[in-house]
Amino acid sequence: MSDSETIERLRSIGWRGDRLPDGGLRLARVVAQHRAGYELHDGQTLFGAQPDGRYLKRGIDAGERPVVGDFVEVSDGKPPHIVNVLPRRTVLSRAAAGERYERQLIATNIDYVLVLTGLDGDFNPARIERYLSLTEDSGAQPVVLLSKLDTRDDADAQIAALRARLPADVPIHPLNGKDPASVALLARYLGPGDSAVLVGSSGAGKSTLTNTLLGTATMATAEVRSHDSRGRHTTTHRALLQLPSGGCMIDTPGMRELKLTGEENLDLFADIEALAEACRFADCGHGSEPGCAVQVALDNGELAPGRWRNYLKLHDEREEQAATLEARLRKQRGGRPIERPHGHRGQRERD
Ligand SMILES: Nc1nc2c(ncn2[C@@H]2O[C@H](COP(=O)(O)OP(=O)(O)OP(=O)(O)O)[C@@H](O)[C@H]2O)c(=O)[nH]1
């Protein structure tokens, strides 16, 4: 196969390069990862692979190991081995669920995070803000999708309020996930070389939207087998969808439950942090202190109560996660104090 054919094929799984890396190794994308190894897709076929021995060494930084979304170089063999991870253009991470704090890469080389919320009972601006906070340093662009527009004829105020609440550069698209014409505008995020993930709570309409995007075209999809506790193959799910519009959608279980990592700046709430900082009481709890800048803003309507509550919630979660992260890093480095990974703008010292 010629290089240009190979590039064309890789483009359908999100490859952005216009030439292949030197060395002639096979290039593929990680579409799933489980105990038994990796599932890779080369734009044509899905195949299993093992990581090179150096990725299994204890003490290796988790960020160096191949993760879903990575483009990797593979040495053919039985089984094929991942020998190199290509530089990542974006990295989505979260805090791993569980007792131990762990920052976990969820997916890489994702261009768009499609945050789907129904305009019905599912509608929840605070949840949307959580997703936006998690994508803020990833390099991926969040896009807010509001499904079930067809079930409402009074959604305008709701949409306008959300528009006013979110940063102006975050696109918001109300749509009917069942209607191809309504969904067509998403093509701009799903063209050749684009990779997106779709997130949203159960019932928001993820499957519905995905099926509409797929249309009736028969697309090569990467079916991934998961393993039950006995190591048997159980249900399959589609981990990488090649869409008729040319882009691809990656489905990773990692995107389903999202906790802050502790490294977020909460840029979304920079105005609130500035307001709280400006409060004339240095140790203000911004509760009922008369003359508190936050209370004034809440009273005169400049600051919406729901947004303030969500800020407090995410702020506290961020602080809690950051403390756990710091303790963990300190332990790893033998008790020496460490620099925080990022400066947290507007953050006051607490004890
Ligand atoms: N009228 C209307 N119904 C929708 C729309 N999107 C989804 N639905 C309906 O909402 C219900 C839930 O949609 P799903 O696509 O199954 O939701 P999901 O996000 O995949 O849910 P999980 O699989 O549980 O994560 C289904 O009955 C859909 O038909 C929409 O835009 N308009």
Ligand SMILES: [Zn+2]
């Ligand atoms: Zn105050």
